[in-house]
Amino acid sequence: MHIRVERDAFVDALGPVQGVVEAKKTLPILSHFLLEASPDGVWLFGTDLDVGLRRGLTAEVVTPGAVALSAKKLYEIARELPQATVELQADADLQVAIRCQRSSFRMKGLPRDEFPSLPDLKGxxxxxxxxxxxxxxxxxxxxxxxxxxxxxxxxxxxxxxxxxxxxxxxxxxxxxxxxxxxxxxxxxxxxxxxxxxxxxxxxxxxxxxxxxxxxxxxxxxxxxxxxxxxxxxxxxxxxxxxxxxxxVIPVPGPRKIVLGREALQGALRRTSAIMGERTTATEFEFRPGRVLVSCLNMDLGEAHEEIEATYDGDGFKAGFNARYLLEFLGAIDAAEVALHITDPLSPALFQAAGDEAYGCVIMPMRL
CATH class of the missing domain: 3.10.150.10 (DNA Polymerase III, subunit A, domain 2)
Structure with missing residues (x-):
């Protein structure tokens, strides 16, 4: 096998395939890329047997062939090469010479038949x-x-x-x-x-x-x-x-609270700063027109922040995992968030206000 490829294109192809390669090395071959060159093009393939990725590569094929190379080392080498043409040439013993301007490397390869075959892509x-x-x-x-x-x-x-x-x-x-x-x-x-x-x-x-x-x-x-x-x-x-x-998705009822997304996000981040390693509930005290967000750490102290809300019902308290809420809030772009909740012990439905196509159901925590 003998190919020539531009360094940037090579790195761009290696990076994503590196992500699926088996890190724990259950089988030594799974820590390798399969680099395959044919008259139709050049392909990289990596797999951990559960997930596999095949990626095409724009390159000049001098001599067709295939070889498996250490994924981690090949990627590390490629990233450090100058922006120029990279030449890879394998001999009969699968010793692969890698050359780029004044840099040269030699890597030991493994035969193609040791590498897991790509599944049939027909379906x-x-x-x-x-x-x-x-x-x-x-x-x-x-x-x-x-x-x-x-x-x-x-x-x-x-x-x-x-x-x-x-x-x-x-x-x-x-x-x-x-x-x-x-x-x-x-x-x-x-x-x-x-x-x-x-x-x-x-x-x-x-x-x-x-x-x-x-x-x-x-x-x-x-x-x-x-x-x-x-x-x-x-x-x-x-x-x-x-x-x-x-x-398990609750049907929205009459108890609905609308909050500003950024205000809620900020309140959760600030009050969570007092939280210890053990996950505890962040308390929400709902009152007409406002919500008090509180976090208590028995060893360090407590934190409170009040934010405005669109709500005119009776007052009540509920506890939620702050991390769950922050991850939901990080997935939306809406300016406001709607919370639908029946009672403090029932699943609550969080949605971007006005968007019924996406929702996150979160189980409450006991206070």
Whole structure:
């Protein structure tokens, strides 16, 4: 194998693939990239067996071939090279010479047949989504995915593409984020439902660009395949039963409080500064026209801040996890937030004011 590639293009291709490579090195080969050159082009492929990313690379192919190289070291070398043409040439023993101006390196490679094969990319249910919409839906749900591996079915994002609507849902059992969007006119037909691992969705957000056209999504052999331009991401679906989330979303009732997003964000950040390592409830005391936000640390002291609110009902108190609220607030751009709550012990629904397409259900904490 012998190729020539511009340094910036090489680094731009290596970076995203580096993100999916197995860091723990369960199998030595999983800490490698597969670099493959053919008359049709040059491709990089990395995988941890659950998530894989194949990325095309604009390069001159002198001699076709393939070799697996240490992902971390190749990326580190490429980043330090000057902005010039990089030449990679593998000999019969898979010793790879890397040259760029006055710099030269030699890396040991592994044979292609030791590297996991790329799954069959053929499949049905091919869906086309607007990239900007796809990225926005990820931003509004990823924070709610569970990190508890014992609750396997909650460690991913549920993606549902219906005839007229697209949904993404995530929950960790204490909160639930749901975003809905109308499907683009003329793109109806196929439907899709997949429970996708968080890592795959995080990497999908990295490789897609708002100016990169549409994202194409389809299923093949219990895997989700996502493609945009020269990048193809393959993710093994989570084999688990996602909760029936519709039944936990409260129906908005008469008790509604509207707050300024920035005012609430600031109050939560400031009062949380007194909080210790142990997560405790941030108290909200709702009164007509205002809300008192309080945080108590038995070892250090307490913090209070009052903010204005649109509310004319009876006074009551409720406790919430401040981090959950801040993550929700960080996912929206609206000027105001609407809180729908029945009583202090029932799930509360937080939404951007005037936007019923996105909501975050948060379980209250006892005060």
């Amino acid at each position: 049905d249910d091919r869906i086309t989504l607007e990239t900007r919409l796809f990225r926005d839906m990820l931003r509004k749900t990823l924070f709610a995915v569970s990190s508890d591996q014992t609750r396997y079915a909650l460690t991913g994002v549920m993606v549902q593409v219906q005839a007229e609507e697209i949904r993404m849902v995530a929950t960790d059992g204490h909160r639930l984020a749901l975003v809905r969007a109308p499907r683009r006119a003329g793109k109806g037909g196929d439907t899709l439902e997949a429970l996708v691992p968080k890592k795959a969705m995080v990497e999908a957000a990295k490789i897609t660009r708002d100016d990169g056209g549409d994202v194409r999504v389809w299923l093949a052999e219990n895997q989700l395949i996502l493609q945009q331009e020269a990048s193809t991401l393959v993710a093994r679906l989570i084999d688990g039963q996602f909760p029936n989330y519709d039944q």
